[in-house]
Amino acid sequence: MHCKQIKLGDVWRTCNKIRAAIFRMGINLSEYFKPLDPNGNCLISESQFISVVHGQLGGTIGLSEQEVAELADYFRVPDGRIYYTQLCDVINDSVPNFSENSDITTGLEWNDPLHTNRLSISEERRLCLLITKIASLVNMKKMILRPYFQDYELVSKNNGTITIAHFARILAYLNILISPDDFNILVKKYLKDSYTLNYVAFIHAIDQVIEYLDKHGIMDLSGDFMAVFPGRIINAELPKLPRPEIGKISAARLFGKQNIFHPALEDPKKMEHILTTLSMIQEHVLRNRLRVHVFFRHFDLLNSGRITVDQFHRGLDALALSGKQRFFLSLPDVEAVINQYRDPCDPTRVCWRTFEDDIDHVFTVKELEKTPTLKVDPPPKEVRDLPKLGGKNWQLVNTEHRNLCEDAVYKVKQKIINRRILLKPVFKDFDKHNNGHVSRNQMRQALNSNGILLSDDELFALEERFNNDMGFNYFWFLREVEPKPSDEPLYVGFLKDMKRLNSEQPTKPASRQEKDIVQIMAKIKGKVVRERIRVLEFMRNFDRCNQQVISREDFRRGLLTCRFELTCNEMETLIDVFASPLRRECVDYRRFCDVVEEAFTQPCLEKTPLIIPVQHVPTTDCEKNFLNFEERLVLGVAMQKLSKKPDLQMNLSSILTDFDKTKCGTVTRTNFLKAITLRGMYNLISNNEFDVICKCFGFERGMHDEVDYRAFLKALDILYATDKYNPF
Structure with a gap:
């Protein structure tokens, strides 16, 4: 047990605290001790001394348990009693008589402004961690604590003390x-006069911690702890109890090491026994889908993770008897499990929480959220390859018996292939419980009824391989003897097609148009004007720290969210143009958004109020509307023919408007042909000229192409007006 060394300064501070209290209240300390000393020996027992100082005068003086214990140790005589008259002399004789000038005395002359109560070693450690945590928080937020406490002191005149309630409010x-x-703990440390707290000492302790951290370079520029040595940073939260037994089962299985509870256990047979027993329990829990904690948690009322040996034995028996297929555990198996998980601090208890964690590894891995890239393939290989109870390890069987069994299996397989025999329905008739097992006689009847005749030695070899405590496992037998279907599954071809479609396309070299920033910005501005998209709303969400720049990946995500339908090369061109000059791995999205917003208005118009902004007019031209030189000549001739008469005479717009049910400005190619045919205009042009007109004024609407009749009529009106007023 750790003992704190008594310091004379601590005892002197305690005496000053008692002296200040009795001077204020007018208490004679010896009057409380004399009734307990009828013989006048000047000595009393320790219990009597504590009853007076901590019991009768505890509310007046306000000493902590640590201070009372140190005071008793200091004034104790060799026989264990307390020399109380010496304490009274130290307290009363050093008090001067201020009766003549009592108006200028307050009783606080003996108080140390930094006086604090003493705590135990564990409490002092917790207090140091708490003060360090508060100091780091105060330093990080750049707070000054003293004014918050002084506001209350200016009103109450408490001379460096405040009430507990006000301390909590601050x-x-x-x-x-x-x-x-x-x-x-804070109240216990800085309590003064039983109802106030010494905030001056509290602030002084925080200032000392901050000064120490700054002096030794533990704080960074932001005021937080530097993570130079991970795991060594002081934290106010106490750590959990150590769990040295976690993970020792799997480590022992892989590397052959012994467990944490039995370092002296060096017998490999015993280690193999406990590992086999745990694998059998895991296989039983997996097969019946059992929750281990259900059988132990009602014994652990305090949720400590530890129960007695008898309680663990009862829970283990209940676990083995649960499920459709019961599991038998012998007494040596149970004792091995109990010894494996016995509490190292208390041999009468067992760590059932650790046992639950090890058994649940058959389903998944604990704390999988901390390692998202870990691939889990439950159950473990040891559980999958675990032999059935009652069965033999086939690798250790005599070679002659193994060869005889292989010959028998080959003989049965050849007869099944040649005669087209189905053995599974025959075994299913005998298997009433549908557990995959039949008896030995039923196995012989199933083979004999299908004309498969084997010798006694061959039948015994088959039984030796496929038998266990439940009978003859015909599932394993049929898996060996029945021919495997060679038909390819239907999903294989579909899976190949999906992989081919979802595979990454090879990057194509950038064309001239994909590198032209003017065409790319015109494409984006046209999309923004037509669909009224505010690009800044999509980009701003990626800038969480308001740095005016985002990463290249986030910039690509923002462009994809806006649905600008840009190619990869066009995105790379935008990234290169709008890359941040100071951070090349980031993109200046603010500058990009300002350039896009120029499609609607001009920036800084408040500085030039006379300028009238011109809105961007998007074009509907695309690669499908592109006409070469010959097609432009054909289009010019066709439009000259159709523009001889104005729309007021031909009244072509009314027919096209009737065909446009949704009033979107486009009609199908068939309706456009009907309209110009009704007005007699189709006879003026050829089929080739009609195709060129449809290509020139084509517009993609949904999944098909239509004709923009409004642009067609506007072009006819312009040609008619130009030809009418042309003097030549």
Whole structure:
């Protein structure tokens, strides 16, 4: 047990605390001790001394248990009693008589402004961690604590002390959130006069911690701890109890090491026995889908993770008897499991939580969220390859018996292939419980009824291989003797097609148009004007720290979200143009958004109020509307023919408007042909000229191409007006 060395300064501070209290209240300390000493020996027992100082005068003086214990140790005589008259002399004789000038005395002359109560070693450790945590928070937020406490002191005139309630309100106002236990430790340390707290000492302790951290370079520029040595940073939260037994089962299985509870256990047979027993329990839990904690948690009322040996034995028996197929555990198996998971601190208890964690590994891995890239393939290989109870290890069987069994299996397989025999229905008739097992006689009847005749030695070899405690496992037998179908599954071809479609396309070299930033911005501005898209709303979500730049991957995601239908090469061109000059791995999305917004208005118009902004007019031209030189000549001739009469005479717009039910400005090619045919205009042009007109004024609507009749009529009106007013 650790003992704290008594310091004279600590005892002197305690005496000053008692002296200040009795001077304020007018208490004679010896009057409380004399009734307990009827013989006048100047000595009393330790229990009597504690009853007076901590019991009768505890509310007045306000000493902690540690201070009372140190005071008793200091004034104790060799026989164990307390020399109380010496304490009274130290307290009363050093008090001067201020009766003549009592108006200028307050009783606080003996108080140390930095006086604090003493705590035990464990409590002092928790207090140091808590003060360090609060100091780091105060330093990180750049807070000054003293004004918050002095505001209350200016009103109450408490000379460096405040009430407990006000101390709690100040901490809550400063967002210094601590648990009730930590707050009780603070009160116990800085309590003064039983109802106030010495905030001066509290602030002084925080300032000392901050000064120490800054001096030794533990704080960074932001005021937080530097993570130079991970795992060594002071934290106010106490760590959990160590769990040295976790993971030792799998480590022992893989590397042959012994477990944490039995370092002296060096017998490989015993180690193999416990590993086999645990694998059998895992296989039983997996087959019946059991929850291990259901059988043990009602014994652990305090949720400590440890129960007695008898309780663990009862829970293990209940686990083995649960499920459709019961599992038998012998007494040596149970004792081996109990010895494996016995509590190293208390041999009468067993760590059932550790046992549950090891058994649940058959389903998944604990804390899988911490390692998202880990691939889990339950159950483990040891459980999958675990032999059935009652069966023999086929690798250890005599070679002669193994060869005889292989010959028998080959003979049965050849007869099944040649005669087209189905053995599974015959075995299913004998298997009433549908557990995949039949008896030995039923196995012989199934083979004899289908004309498969084997010798007694061959039948015994088959039984030796496929038998276990439940009978003859005909599932394993049929898996060996029945021919495997060679038909390819239907999903194989579909899977290949899906992989081919979802595979990454090879990157094509960038064309001239994909490198032209003017055409790319015109494409984006046209999309923005037509669909009224605000690009900044899609890009701003990726800039969480408001740095005005985002990464290249986030910029690509934002462009895909806007649905600009850009190719990979066009995105790379935009990234290269709008890359941040100071951070080449990021993109200046603000500059990109400002350039796109120029399609609607011009920036900084407040500086030039006379400028009238011109909105961007998007074009509907695309690669499908592109006409070469010959096609443009054909189009010019056809349009000259059709523009001889104005629309007021031909009234072509009314027919096209009737065909446009949705009033979107486009009609199908068939309706366009009907309209110009009704007005007699189709006879003026050839089929080739009609195709060129449809290609020139084509517009992609949904999944098919239509004709923009409004642009067609506008072009006819322009040609008619130009030809009418042409003097030549």
